[in-house]
Amino acid sequence: MTLELQGCRALVTGASGGLGHAIARALHARGAKVMLTARRAEVLAQLREELGERADSLPADLSRAEDLATLAEKAGRVDLLVANAGLPASGPFLSFESGQIDRALDVNLRAPMQLTRALAPDMVERGSGHLVFVSSMSGKVASPASSVYSATKFGLRGFAFGLSQDLLGTGVGVTTVFPGFIREAGMFHDAGVKLPPWVGTRTPEQVAEAVLRGIATGRAEIDVAPLSLRAGGWVAGAAPSALAAIQRRLGGGKISSEMGEAQRSRR
Numbered sequence: 001m002t003l004e005l006q007g008c009r010a011l012v013t014g015a016s017g018g019l020g021h022a023i024a025r026a027l028h029a030r031g032a033k034v035m036l037t038a039r040r041a042e043v044l045a046q047l048r049e050e051l052g053e054r055a056d057s058l059p060a061d062l063s064r065a066e067d068l069a070t071l072a073e074k075a076g077r078v079d080l081l082v083a084n085a086g087l088p089a090s091g092p093f094l095s096f097e098s099g100q101i102d103r104a105l106d107v108n109l110r111a112p113m114q115l116t117r118a119l120a121p122d123m124v125e126r127g128s129g130h131l132v133f134v135s136s137m138s139g140k141v142a143s144p145a146s147s148v149y150s151a152t153k154f155g156l157r158g159f160a161f162g163l164s165q166d167l168l169g170t171g172v173g174v175t176t177v178f179p180g181f182i183r184e185a186g187m188f189h190d191a192g193v194k195l196p197p198w199v200g201t202r203t204p205e206q207v208a209e210a211v212l213r214g215i216a217t218g219r220a221e222i223d224v225a226p227l228s229l230r231a232g233g234w235v236a237g238a239a240p241s242a243l244a245a246i247q248r249r250l251g252g253g254k255i256s257s258e259m260g261e262a263q264r265s266r267r
């Protein structure tokens with residue numbers, strides 16, 4: 001059964017960020033009441049102001065277990081969870097401090113699982129709801145200087161797909177969205193790293209459209225990336241070492257290490 005967005009109550013995590021803004025705007029435009037969450041209360045307040053009615057802000061730090069519990073309680077009935085918050089967690093593994101690894105796992109993987117645990121039982125009881133997880137093409141392809149990020153995003157993929165099987169027939173849908181490089185806003189854009197001309201990008205609005213499509217069709221997985229990156233995902237699934245060799249030849253290591261440097265302060 002497809003979730004009706006008009007009048008539904010949607011909790012969007014990472015709503016102060018580039019993709020979160022686009023997702024919240026798209027859901028709001030379809031008539032949803034959006035509950036916006038992230039740490040930066042002032043950015044959430046601006047978006048709430050812009051959206052006007054049917055928008056609320058619930059600031060929370062998703063790396064803190066107590067904030068997760070309070071957030072789920074304050075949100076009340078939630079028909080749609082969009083678990084979009086994430087840290088870039090890029091850079092060579094040995095350059096990470098132990099606490100930075102924990103924070104990336106907490107925000108990118110533990111928080112979506114715990115919010116699902118808190119919110120999904122009521123959805124199942126009502127026989128209606130949808131859970132959307134924002135992973136990444138790094139959840140299908142592991143590259144140099146991305147081991148921590150990929151661990152969280154591969155983990156999110158596995159969690160969400162397994163969950164979708166658990167919830168078959170309950171009326172609650174599960175969709176994972178896999179963005180590639182997103183231009184104009186968000187963590188890749190903010191890093192200011194230049195891509196070779198043959199690597200295509202997508203926009204935050206296309207990620208938001210994928211979220212809407214997932215809810216409307218019930219599709220389990222949707223890539224938001226050009227064919228070349230999506231093909232990389234298929235090859236990586238069957239022959240990861242072959243894809244790694246291709247990436248090395250095409251200079252993928254340089255892009256990854258530049259991203260790691262640019263995003264180091266955000267661990």
Ligand SMILES: NC(=O)c1ccc[n+]([C@@H]2O[C@H](COP(=O)([O-])OP(=O)(O)OC[C@H]3O[C@@H](n4cnc5c(N)ncnc54)[C@H](OP(=O)(O)O)[C@@H]3O)[C@@H](O)[C@H]2O)c1
Pocket residue numbers: 013014015016017018019020037038039040041043060061062063084085086087088107134135136137178179180181182183185186187188189
């Ligand atoms: N942009 C891309 O090219 C791209 C590609 C693939 C996947 N993705 C994924 O898309 C999602 C959104 O990314 P984005 O590009 O929009 O990045 P972004 O602009 O950096 O936004 C990240 C969001 O996560 C929130 N966040 C970070 N740490 C948090 C914490 N401890 N507690 C609560 N919220 C926290 C941030 O809010 P506060 O700082 O206010 O807390 C912000 O709203 C992420 O999961 C990312 O991995 C992005």
